[in-house]
Amino acid sequence: DIQMTQSPSSLSASVGDRVTITCRASQGINNYLAWFQQKPGKAPKSLIYAASGLQTGVPSKFSGSGSGTDFSLTISSLQPEDFATYYCQQYISYPFTFGPGTKVDIK
Amino acid sequence: EVRLVESGGGLVQPGGSLRLSCAASGFMFSSYWMHWVRQVPGKGLVWVSRINSDGTSTSYADSVKGRFTISRDNAKNTLHLQVNSLRAEDTAVYYCVRDRGWIQQWRVGMDVWGQGTTVIVSS
Numbered sequence: 001d002i003q004m005t006q007s008p009s010s011l012s013a014s015v016g017d018r019v020t021i022t023c024r025a026s027q028g029i030n031n032y033l034a035w036f037q038q039k040p041g042k043a044p045k046s047l048i049y050a051a052s053g054l055q056t057g058v059p060s061k062f063s064g065s066g067s068g069t070d071f072s073l074t075i076s077s078l079q080p081e082d083f084a085t086y087y088c089q090q091y092i093s094y095p096f097t098f099g100p101g102t103k104v105d106i107k
Numbered sequence: 108e109v110r111l112v113e114s115g116g117g118l119v120q121p122g123g124s125l126r127l128s129c130a131a132s133g134f135m136f137s138s139y140w141m142h143w144v145r146q147v148p149g150k151g152l153v154w155v156s157r158i159n160s161d162g163t164s165t166s167y168a169d170s171v172k173g174r175f176t177i178s179r180d181n182a183k184n185t186l187h188l189q190v191n192s193l194r195a196e197d198t199a200v201y202y203c204v205r206d207r208g209w210i211q212q213w214r215v216g217m218d219v220w221g222q223g224t225t226v227i228v229s230s
Contacts, residue, residue, distance in 0.1 A: 098154070
């Protein structure tokens with residue numbers, strides 16, 4: 001199975017900050033990498049596909065980059081609604097695997 | 108509006124069974140692969156199973172293989188997950204997720220999530 005790691009596991013940031021979360025795969029996954037946002041008590045929401053593609057309706061303040069084993073998700077200007085947990089996921093091979101999550105909370 | 112609504116969760120004793128369902132609406136269900144993903148409260152997301160658009164191909168996580176069965180009824184726009192021989196570690200919220208497939212040359216993967224149904228395995 002492909003193992004996914006994320007860093008940091010949590011971070012505190014202020015409204016307006018630029019935030020970057022990194023994700024690493026245990027082996028190359030080309031660009032078969034997705035990012036999801038989850039707020040407490042809610043279902044995950046899909047943000048990014050193919051490492052850098054924005055899902056329909058996702059604001060452009062979210063951006064993704066990377067290929068191979070190293071990826072990142074950037075939020076350009078953090079807003080109150082962005083405080084949540086973010087997960088990366090590889091979908092190049094089964095079992096699809098998720099990173100452990102990065103919790104973004106208010107400083 | 109694209110919508111996925113899960114049902115069928117509940118409290119069940121170890122060794123018991125449940126049939127989870129996911130009602131799809133707002134899109135051509137029969138054209139999409141579908142997944143089940145679960146999450147223990149307070150923990151991370153875990154992929155469970157997937158099925159192709161016509162139901163002829165399935166995949167499972169090792170932890171559920173031989174105990175869970177994914178299926179679909181395209182005439183009723185419904186996805187199912189039969190969960191048997193339940194264990195305490197199967198306690199989780201189970202999400203139904205659509206797989207968007209391909210957009211041009213890009214593999215999109217999971218895009219729409221249901222709200223989840225909760226399974227609690229306890230005596």
